[in-house]
Amino acid sequence: MRHHRIYLNAFEMNCVGHQSPGLWTHPDDEAHRYTDIDYWADLACTLERGRFDAVFLADVLGIYDVYQGTRDAAVRDAVQVPVNDPMFVVPVMAQVTKHLGFGVTASVSYEHPYIFARRMSTLDHLTKGRVGWNIVTSYLDSAARNIGLSRQVSHDERYEIAEEFLEVCYKLWEASWEDGAVVRDKDRRTYTDPSKVHDIQHRGTYYTVPGAHLCEPSLQRTPVLFQAGASARGRAFAARHAECVFISSPTIPATRAYVDGLRKEAAKIGRDPNEIRVFSLFTPIVGRTQAEAEQKSLDYARHVSYDGALALYGGWSGVDFSKYAADENLRYVQNDAIHSATEVFTKMDPNRSWTVEQVAKFAGIGGRGPVVVGTPGVIADTMEKWVNEADVDGFNIGYAVTPGTFVDFVDLVVPELQHRGLVWTEYASDTLRGNLFGGSSRLQPHHPGRQYHLHDDATRLHEAT
Numbered sequence: 001m002r003h004h005r006i007y008l009n010a011f012e013m014n015c016v017g018h019q020s021p022g023l024w025t026h027p028d029d030e031a032h033r034y035t036d037i038d039y040w041a042d043l044a045c046t047l048e049r050g051r052f053d054a055v056f057l058a059d060v061l062g063i064y065d066v067y068q069g070t071r072d073a074a075v076r077d078a079v080q081v082p083v084n085d086p087m088f089v090v091p092v093m094a095q096v097t098k099h100l101g102f103g104v105t106a107s108v109s110y111e112h113p114y115i116f117a118r119r120m121s122t123l124d125h126l127t128k129g130r131v132g133w134n135i136v137t138s139y140l141d142s143a144a145r146n147i148g149l150s151r152q153v154s155h156d157e158r159y160e161i162a163e164e165f166l167e168v169c170y171k172l173w174e175a176s177w178e179d180g181a182v183v184r185d186k187d188r189r190t191y192t193d194p195s196k197v198h199d200i201q202h203r204g205t206y207y208t209v210p211g212a213h214l215c216e217p218s219l220q221r222t223p224v225l226f227q228a229g230a231s232a233r234g235r236a237f238a239a240r241h242a243e244c245v246f247i248s249s250p251t252i253p254a255t256r257a258y259v260d261g262l263r264k265e266a267a268k269i270g271r272d273p274n275e276i277r278v279f280s281l282f283t284p285i286v287g288r289t290q291a292e293a294e295q296k297s298l299d300y301a302r303h304v305s306y307d308g309a310l311a312l313y314g315g316w317s318g319v320d321f322s323k324y325a326a327d328e329n330l331r332y333v334q335n336d337a338i339h340s341a342t343e344v345f346t347k348m349d350p351n352r353s354w355t356v357e358q359v360a361k362f363a364g365i366g367g368r369g370p371v372v373v374g375t376p377g378v379i380a381d382t383m384e385k386w387v388n389e390a391d392v393d394g395f396n397i398g399y400a401v402t403p404g405t406f407v408d409f410v411d412l413v414v415p416e417l418q419h420r421g422l423v424w425t426e427y428a429s430d431t432l433r434g435n436l437f438g439g440s441s442r443l444q445p446h447h448p449g450r451q452y453h454l455h456d457d458a459t460r461l462h463e464a465t
C-alpha cells in the first residue's frame with residue numbers, strides 16, 4: 001500500500017435523494033432534514049469524531065429529465081431535486097468543527113471566475129483554510145437551457161473553458177495580493193499597502209479580467225482542488241489541476257484502469273503521480289454481525305425506486321433508458337453527458353455486460369460505486385483490498401440512509417480501521433491541505449497554479465501580459 005493512511009471523505013449533497021434514489025421512503029432516513037441547519041451541524045460533528053478528512057458536497061444544476069423525456073420520475077422521487085446551494089451549509093459546519101474539511105462543487109459552465117474566486121476566498125477565510133472545490137463542467141442540457149443556451153457546450157470544449165477558468169482563478173488567488181499586503185497599521189492609517197495589490201491583466205479566449213482580486217489572501221489562497229472527470233479529456237484535466245480526484249466505478253479492475261491512466265498523465269506533465277489523492281466512491285452497509293448487515297441491505301433494497309435509479313443514471317449518461325427493454329444490454333452511446341457514465345458499464349470491464357435492469361439495481365444504492373455489506377471487519381478488509389489493488393488513496397463514503405450510514409461507519413468501522421493503523425486517531429493540521437498533504441497550507445511547489453504565486457513570479461506575470 002502506497003500511503004501510510006486511508007483518507008476519508010463523506011459524500012453528501014444539499015438535497016433529499018443523492019445517490020440512493022427512493023431511500024427517502026425508509027423510516028431511518030433523515031435526508032429530508034437537508035433544509036435544517038442542525039442536520040448539517042450534527043453531521044459535521046459526527047464526521048469530525050470519525051476523523052474524516054472532509055465532507056464533499058456534490059451539486060448539480062438542472063433537473064434529470066432524460067428518462068422518459070420528462071423530469072417527472074426525478075421530481076417524484078426527489079432524485080437530486082429539490083436541491084439547495086451547497087456553499088451556505090459550509091460555515092454552519094465550520095462553526096462546530098476544528099479540523100474537518102469541506103469540498104464544495106461548482107461548475108465552470110455556470111460561474112464567472114472573477115465572482116467565484118471571491119466566494120471561495122470568503123469560505124476559505126470563514127473555515128480557517130478548510131475549503132476545497134470540486135471542479136465540474138456540468139452535464140445536463142436542462143441547466144444550459146435555463147441560462148439562455150439551447151443545449152450545453154460540447155463535452156471537450158467545456159474542459160477548454162475550465163482550463164482558462166482555472167488560470168484566471170490562479171492569478172486572482174495567487175498573484176494579486178502579496179502575503180504582506182495587509183498591514184492594518186492604525187498609526188500610518190494604512191490597512192493595505194496599495195503597492196502590494198496587483199492587477200492580473202488577464203485577456204483570454206473566454207474571459208477578460210484586468211483588475212485585482214477583491215479578497216485579502218486566505219490561509220490556503222487556492223482552495224484544495226478536487227476533480228472527478230474520468231473520460232480521456234476529463235482525466236487529462238484532472239492530471240494537470242487536481243490535487244484530489246473522485247472516481248466511481250463498480251469494480252477493482254475498472255478503477256485500477258482509471259487510476260493508472262490518471263497517474264501516467266500526471267507523470268507525463270511533470271507532476272508527482274503519487275501527489276494526487278484518489279478517492280473511490282464506496283457505500284458501506286454495516287452490521288455488528290454479517291446477518292444484521294445483510295438484513296439491513298435487503299430492507300434498503302425494498303425502498304429503491306427503479307424509475308428513480310434510471311432517472312439518475314439517465315441524467316448522468318444522457319441515455320433515455322425507457323427506450324430499452326429491461327433485459328436489454330447497455331450499448332455505449334457517444335454524447336455530451338458524462339462519457340465515463342456509460343463507458344464504465346460498456347467498455348472498462350470487457351468481460352462484463354450489463355442490462356438496463358442490472359444498471360438500475362446497481363445504481364439504486366450508492367450511485368456508480370460499489371456497495372459493501374458486512375461487519376466492520378468485512379468493510380475494513382474490502383477497503384484495504386481496494387487501496388492495495390486499485391491503487392486508490394481513500395474513499396468517498398456515500399450513504400444509503402443519512403445520517404445512519406455515516407453514524408454506523410464512524411461508530412463501527414473507523415475504530416476497526418484505527419485498530420489496524422489504516423486511519424489516524426488525531427488530525428495533523430488545522431487546514432484541509434495540511435491534513436491531506438502534510439506541511440504547508442499553500443499549493444504544492446510543482447502544482448501548475450504555483451507558477452502564479454507572487455513571490456516567485458510577480459515580475460514574470462506583468463512581463464507576460
Ligand SMILES: Cc1cc2nc3c(=O)[nH]c(=O)nc-3n(C[C@H](O)[C@H](O)[C@H](O)COP(=O)(O)O)c2cc1C
Pocket residue numbers: 057058059060061105107135136137138139155227228229230231232233234235246247248281337338339340341396
Ligand atoms: C464521485 C463523483 C462525484 C461527482 N459529483 C459531481 C457533482 O457534484 N456535480 C457534477 O456536475 N458532476 C459530478 N460528477 C461528474 C464529474 O464531475 C464530471 O462532470 C463527469 O465525470 C464528467 O467527466 P467526464 O466527461 O470526463 O466523464 C461526479 C463524478 C464522480 C465520480
